Amino acid sequence: MIGRLNHIAIAVPDLDRAAAKYRDDLGAHVSAPQALPEHGVTVVFVDTGNTKVELLEPLGDESPVVGFLAKNPDGGMHHMCFEVPDIMAAAKQLQAAGARVLGDGQPKIGAHGLPVLFLHPKDFCGTLIELEESGKD
């Protein structure tokens, strides 16, 4: 079912500083910041050639990463995102296997304009997994 690792997301307390670390110290290509108010984050993408690292900074008090940063003030790995060809088929299959889809169980539109959903970390070894519909078989 899961295909490519689309990205791994890292929550950071200071996006400018984190972007500079990846660009200047690690010599990576880092995109311009992109505010996603509907997701409560500002993001930059680090291009590794085969996949991306998404650096996330909270945007607004309702940001879903505020609690994570309260527990991990330096930042840390927040979630990883896999591509699936058909997100509704994936959700149905995972729910039948006993996995929980977060929220109301329905996909939302993610940072790339494609349907996404999140799986409960307790069902996957303590790891928050995002699925993104690739539209490809």
Next chain:
Amino acid sequence: MIGRLNHIAIAVPDLDRAAAKYRDDLGAHVSAPQALPEHGVTVVFVDTGNTKVELLEPLGDESPVVGFLAKNPDGGMHHMCFEVPDIMAAAKQLQAAGARVLGDGQPKIGAHGLPVLFLHPKDFCGTLIELEESGKD
């Protein structure tokens, strides 16, 4: 400097159970377990096409992931590994930028038989970063 994301590593309390989750629930291709006593872990690799997820279970009481699992009993994202063309050049450049290399600062031989080293999480947004020499420019 950094190139491809070689893998993202997830520490798990029960490798057989974690491998079954990825194979049966997420439908991924999972390798046979490989014991790496010199690193204190047993691993399987999940192939995502563009990169790999490495599931790590402690091997022996001196395992470097025992402490991590004490804090994260369900498991969790442990480190990510980037390829670099020349690991000694990378270490020198990072140390000049103020980053700390863990241990004695010298590369060790990693799970793929190539030189690896780890960077201090405090210097990279709370994330443990492994560098692996790819031998390619």
